[in-house]
Amino acid sequence: MPLVHFFETSFGRTYERKIVLVEVIADGVSGWGEITCGENPFYNEEWTASAWLIARDYIAPRLLKSRLEDAGQVAGLTGHIRGHLMARGGVEAAVWDLEARRNGVPLAKQIGGPDSTPRTEIPCGVSIGIQDSVPQLLQKIGIEVAAGYQRIKMKIKPGWDVEVIREVRNAFPNIRLMADANSAYTLADANRLKCLDEFGLMMIEQPLAHDEIIDHAELQTRLKTPICLDECIRSAHQAEQAIRIRACGIINIKLGRVGGFREAKRVHDAAQQHGIPVWCGGMLESGIGRAHNIALSTLPNFTLPGDVSASQRYWKRDIISPAVEVSARGTIAVPTAPGFGYDLDHDFLRSVTVLEETVA
Ligand code: OSB
Ligand code: MG
DSSP: OEEEEEEEETTEEEEEOOOEEEEEEETTEEEEEEEOOOSSTTSSSOOHHHHHHHIIIIIHHHHHHSOOSSGGGHHHHTTTSOSOHHHHHHHHHHHHHHHHHHHTOBHHHHHHOTTOOOOSEEEBOEEEOOOSSHHHHHHHHHHHHHHTOSOEEEEOBTTBSHHHHHHHHHHOTTSOEEEEOTTOOOGGGHHHHHGGGGGOOSOEEOOSOTTOSHHHHHHHHHOSSOEEESTTOOSHHHHHHHHHTTOOSEEEEOTTTTTSHHHHHHHHHHHHHTTOOEEEOOOSOOHHHHHHHHHHTTSTTBOSOBSOOOGGGTOSSOSEESOOOOOTTSEEEOOOSSBTOOEEOHHHHHHHOOOOOOOO
16 A cells, blocks of 8 residues: 655655555454554564464464464464564454454453443544655644644654754744654764753654663663653563663553554553553554554553554555544544444455465
8 A cells, every 4th residue: 555655764765555464253253453564674573574474374373273262362372483573463453353343342442341441532643754855844744733633753863863853843842742763873872862852852762772771771861851662662571671770761552563452451551550651653554553553542551642643644545434533632533333443445455455365
């Protein structure tokens, strides 16, 4: 699916998504999930082709052999696979959707538990990629602020950082603003990152290496701006370690990156216990992954606006119906229908499907 506008991070530019979707079927009921890896192994080690093989050859056969009592058991059944958390998480999320549909409850309620009263709307921000020019960036930010989004995240990298953020701040002195480096810096850049303190950013996301929390802890002692970890946090255990050594003040939770809802809930709970707020990250998802992110964002410690935004920012036509829309207050209404709560646009989905395999 071609993106409406290219998306550039410190590790590269994406014009078109190749998305792996998962349908799980039991007793005639379907659940759907999305594997949120990129087209290349640049954000983490996974990519479209690896996810396909892991799901087909390792996850599906294992699930089919098992008798599942609930979706919470899926993560344990794939725990023997090292890494590949997005492939595992995409399948796991499909089973949560299936369970919610079988129970006739919204996915938000299924993940929150029978006693939960999930919030009815979630606060939204946008993630804006590196642009060809500063005026182009300022124009894009202006459009999203006018649309009502509650905070703006901009991507940075060496050569597109302090000076660019200064221009953004001059143009938009009062917006809630943050920057995401996707691991583009090292501790040797600490003085440059320190320059960002003057802009009153809500946080700086994943400035240092994808697998490095000790350096983040060191950097945090030198910065006033809170560090938010993304790539580094793949489990609740890693979240606890990062919090313990003060490597971050905020955590971005991505369903795929941590391997699905069960672990996402654990990361959420661990952060909550330590007074660390979380928000829901995005991976340029189609409507299915987006709907799962909306459900995840209803958990109580998701107190900051996430990267969950309207379908039309990504797609001319989404594969769900209706498309995800954002209110003028920068919120998304949480759907109340069973499962992830949107219909699939089957005709359109078929028209963009390039490969389909069934494991039975
Ligand atoms: O680091 O949050 C990230 C997109 C692809 C890979 C990594 C990231 C992102 C985003 C986009 O920031 C969030 C979105 O709008 O889906
Ligand atoms: Mg990020």
